[in-house]
Amino acid sequence: MTTDLPVDRTVELGMPSAGPGATGTAAVPRLADGTSLTKKDFTSDQEVRWCPGCGDYAILAAVQGFLPELGLKRENIVFVSGIGCSSRFPYYLDTYGMHSIHGRAPAIATGLAATREDLSVWVVTGDGDALSIGGNHLIHALRRNVNLKILLFNNEIYGLTKGQYSPTSHVGQVTKSTPLGSLDTPFNPVSLALGAEASFVARTMDSDRQHLTSVLRAAAEHRGSALVEIYQNCPIFNDGVFDVLKDRTEAAARILHLTDGEEVAAGDNVVVRDDRGSLAVVSRTEADPARIVRHDVTAADPSAAFALSRLDSPDLGHVPMGIFRNVQRPTYDDSLREQVASARTGEVTDADIDALLAGRDTWTVGA
Amino acid sequence: MSAKLVQKLDRVVIRFAGDSGDGMQLTGDRFTSQTALLGNDLSTLPNFPAEIRAPQGTLPGVSSFQLHFADHNVLTPGDAPDVLVAMNPAALKANLRDLPRGAAIIVNTDEFTKRNLSKVGYAESPLDDGSLESYDVHPVALTSIAVEALASFTDLTRKEKERAKNMFALGLLSWLYTRPMEGTEAFLKAKFADKPEILEANLAALRAGFNYGETTEDFAVAYEVAPATMPAGTYRNVTGNVALSLGLVAAAHRAHLPLFLGSYPITPASDILHTLAGLKRYGVATMQAEDEIAGVGAALGASFGGALGVTTTSGPGLALKAETIGLAVSLELPLVVCDIQRGGPSTGLPTKTEQADLLQALFGRNGESPVAVVAPATPADCFDIAVEAVRIATTYRTPVIVLSDGYLANGSEPWRLPRTAELPDIAVEFATEPNATDDKGQPTFHPYLRDPETLARPWAIPGTPGLEHRVGGIEKADVTGNISYDPDNHDHMTRLRQAKIDGIADTIGSLVVDDPTDDAEVLVLGWGSTFGPIAAAVRLARATGARVAQAHLRHLNPFPANTGEVLRSYQRVIVPEMNLGQLALLLRAKYLVDIESHTSVRGLPFQAGELADVIAAAVSSLSDAPLKEAAK
Numbered sequence: 001m002t003t004d005l006p007v008d009r010t011v012e013l014g015m016p017s018a019g020p021g022a023t024g025t026a027a028v029p030r031l032a033d034g035t036s037l038t039k040k041d042f043t044s045d046q047e048v049r050w051c052p053g054c055g056d057y058a059i060l061a062a063v064q065g066f067l068p069e070l071g072l073k074r075e076n077i078v079f080v081s082g083i084g085c086s087s088r089f090p091y092y093l094d095t096y097g098m099h100s101i102h103g104r105a106p107a108i109a110t111g112l113a114a115t116r117e118d119l120s121v122w123v124v125t126g127d128g129d130a131l132s133i134g135g136n137h138l139i140h141a142l143r144r145n146v147n148l149k150i151l152l153f154n155n156e157i158y159g160l161t162k163g164q165y166s167p168t169s170h171v172g173q174v175t176k177s178t179p180l181g182s183l184d185t186p187f188n189p190v191s192l193a194l195g196a197e198a199s200f201v202a203r204t205m206d207s208d209r210q211h212l213t214s215v216l217r218a219a220a221e222h223r224g225s226a227l228v229e230i231y232q233n234c235p236i237f238n239d240g241v242f243d244v245l246k247d248r249t250e251a252a253a254r255i256l257h258l259t260d261g262e263e264v265a266a267g268d269n270v271v272v273r274d275d276r277g278s279l280a281v282v283s284r285t286e287a288d289p290a291r292i293v294r295h296d297v298t299a300a301d302p303s304a305a306f307a308l309s310r311l312d313s314p315d316l317g318h319v320p321m322g323i324f325r326n327v328q329r330p331t332y333d334d335s336l337r338e339q340v341a342s343a344r345t346g347e348v349t350d351a352d353i354d355a356l357l358a359g360r361d362t363w364t365v366g367a
Numbered sequence: 368m369s370a371k372l373v374q375k376l377d378r379v380v381i382r383f384a385g386d387s388g389d390g391m392q393l394t395g396d397r398f399t400s401q402t403a404l405l406g407n408d409l410s411t412l413p414n415f416p417a418e419i420r421a422p423q424g425t426l427p428g429v430s431s432f433q434l435h436f437a438d439h440n441v442l443t444p445g446d447a448p449d450v451l452v453a454m455n456p457a458a459l460k461a462n463l464r465d466l467p468r469g470a471a472i473i474v475n476t477d478e479f480t481k482r483n484l485s486k487v488g489y490a491e492s493p494l495d496d497g498s499l500e501s502y503d504v505h506p507v508a509l510t511s512i513a514v515e516a517l518a519s520f521t522d523l524t525r526k527e528k529e530r531a532k533n534m535f536a537l538g539l540l541s542w543l544y545t546r547p548m549e550g551t552e553a554f555l556k557a558k559f560a561d562k563p564e565i566l567e568a569n570l571a572a573l574r575a576g577f578n579y580g581e582t583t584e585d586f587a588v589a590y591e592v593a594p595a596t597m598p599a600g601t602y603r604n605v606t607g608n609v610a611l612s613l614g615l616v617a618a619a620h621r622a623h624l625p626l627f628l629g630s631y632p633i634t635p636a637s638d639i640l641h642t643l644a645g646l647k648r649y650g651v652a653t654m655q656a657e658d659e660i661a662g663v664g665a666a667l668g669a670s671f672g673g674a675l676g677v678t679t680t681s682g683p684g685l686a687l688k689a690e691t692i693g694l695a696v697s698l699e700l701p702l703v704v705c706d707i708q709r710g711g712p713s714t715g716l717p718t719k720t721e722q723a724d725l726l727q728a729l730f731g732r733n734g735e736s737p738v739a740v741v742a743p744a745t746p747a748d749c750f751d752i753a754v755e756a757v758r759i760a761t762t763y764r765t766p767v768i769v770l771s772d773g774y775l776a777n778g779s780e781p782w783r784l785p786r787t788a789e790l791p792d793i794a795v796e797f798a799t800e801p802n803a804t805d806d807k808g809q810p811t812f813h814p815y816l817r818d819p820e821t822l823a824r825p826w827a828i829p830g831t832p833g834l835e836h837r838v839g840g841i842e843k844a845d846v847t848g849n850i851s852y853d854p855d856n857h858d859h860m861t862r863l864r865q866a867k868i869d870g871i872a873d874t875i876g877s878l879v880v881d882d883p884t885d886d887a888e889v890l891v892l893g894w895g896s897t898f899g900p901i902a903a904a905v906r907l908a909r910a911t912g913a914r915v916a917q918a919h920l921r922h923l924n925p926f927p928a929n930t931g932e933v934l935r936s937y938q939r940v941i942v943p944e945m946n947l948g949q950l951a952l953l954l955r956a957k958y959l960v961d962i963e964s965h966t967s968v969r970g971l972p973f974q975a976g977e978l979a980d981v982i983a984a985a986v987s988s989l990s991d992a993p994l995k996e997a998a999k
Contacts, residue, residue, distance in 0.1 A: 075834070100694060
């Protein structure tokens, strides 16, 4: 069959009807007025089987506690996961759920979100699942801006396979598969997501329930793909890797809170921009006030968010936390539905299909 | 019509051959369309290199299109061309060995330059050295006559005018075989609607070719092939890939499900993605995924949400999709996977046909993971097999693999249009209510509580209140679907999944044997695209008095229930396959019957003549052995 589209043709797509300004759950049926659900409604009857002390418990509790706040019908919420400790998550939530295969959850969730606007679709994944075996699906889901909320539990280790290094393990890390130290340069998940054109990128921590909940809320609100990196402790194979961020005094000095419109600062230090556009953390007393960075979460240009993401250091000397980027752009699923809807001319009838099958050149043979 | 003679023929095989950039596929396609509209039965075989533009004038760059048309039922694109149109020396050299003595060759003499001849190793022009004496050679300066005919188009460059040579050739052939050109004129008008100059030039070249045939003395006779006698109905010409696409749309319509295609471009399957991408009007959503795995993953996600999830690919892509198909086996959700097979292993022969993915389709996954497998027999059958695949997938909540191939995908034949309202009713019912009570007496939902007849589990889609449940790739407890590592449960579930697929045999009908004399002792059994060549071979063999039976499998897993019985009722069973004997292996293993495998993996369909010889030898071996017969 010959197709004769000119190779360089571009058409103006326009903004799908769901945006701008539509929330991530705009088309999801809500509970009737006066009714609400509780954490218990989102707790399944399955016994939770993570190791004692695993950070996943805290995240599960936070999510179960947060979901009622959305006011959505429970049956319209779906959690899709890949493989790994974190990916057991859907079994413990009394919503619709799919525990799929290693790395593929973003692809599977894309097909679901594209065909079902009335669902709130969440992906639960880990550093190995999302960044190693599933890296391709993650970046493409983000660039397409599918209306998915991706929760990336980052514990910098492979837990389910018992302690090999992951794509976020630091250089030199000694693990079962790197007895002489890891040789790989790690990914920074936030930088990766921003490089993949993500429209919403945030970082939070398993143990900070309030912060975690506020980030989940913003992610749910966002229409489009949202990547939420959650620092999560693995007490068995990588215990204490984020401990310095959990100590109140240390955290105050190290965590650079990202709050829209406010200076990016940690304790006595602030973030300043140098002449070449790079960011640095300096003592407030030494900082030129004109160079202090104020966070602009909705900046169209992702450069500033990217620069912030590069302030991480392997020793967790400074760690930006919060929402790096939150911008509106057309989502893949809305646009796809829009193309289908605008091509349709009403209910497809048998006669329409008959005409389609016949095409343009037919001939008739008499009886 | 001029005073020239018109002679009637009953069948003709034409092969158009030229450089990849010469437009041979388009020329063949248009000639086919004209022939279809005339009411001939036909079958086509496009054959092109994997390279988009191999070096010009070289043997690897030769692209060809063969068409067999007749006043009677046609089963194959023809073993040997009666006419070869060779646009350059490479096209002549690459195709000459397929021509029987006496065949007509129309050559474009303009391309027979010293340089072009030496590119393909001709020291001297075969047009001059007498090597073509036993053929009926018609040298025509196709390029220069076409350019001359376009002399008045002063705005066009010489190169642009030269490009119209394929339309000149098409015009000439249209005259030679008295084909109406209105369809091609309409096609050109649509194609070049916004390029009036190019349009007029193409039309002029087409008519110039036709007029050339009428006036030149080189062609003394024009030919006519009368319309074939075909069952009453409305027909169109269709390729396998288009028929498959239309079948998916029609089946989704009949199932009342939105169609979602997740696909990654791969030869020779991409045309299905192209076709479906243009059918959004029918509620079809297509997604070009980042890779083969995402294509099937997105399709499975769509199925989980209650759409008809489909993915299309070829052999290398099927390998990549294996893990996700295994997940679909475990989730027990509908999924249609279309594998348009090509030569393998690895990248293999991307543009050539083969049917060597049968075992991959059946067994190419970890663990015991049975899926249904079906295969179309002809290009038009791709429509029916798509409907059948959707029926099985939605009824049994299972992945179904459709094994088409490059020959069916790109080949075409007349297709008697079905009526949509008469297609099978495959309407799907989603689960809407709890199907059990829990230990507290409350209504609850068990996602793996099966339909006792089909063993299918309920399809409960998100958005249905009260049926919230989790599915996954970990082994599930029977009925509840909860995670289970229990040994007996795994054994039970493994057997249940197998039994569900085996049970499909109850709804697919029997294997039908064509045995006109009812006393054949030799059975030829095929599957997939070998149907045409086998049927043509059987016809040839019967014409010489051989008694031979033919049967064809469209269902490869499960097989029709009577397959073993059929195999055992013949003394010799021959299974021709374009692989090294994959179906034969399955049949021997399952039915303990001594199958004789006849195989070829040349990237091309079987030739009917070759198979007819195999059949004749088998038949005569039995009739020459009366003692053996008596001993039975």
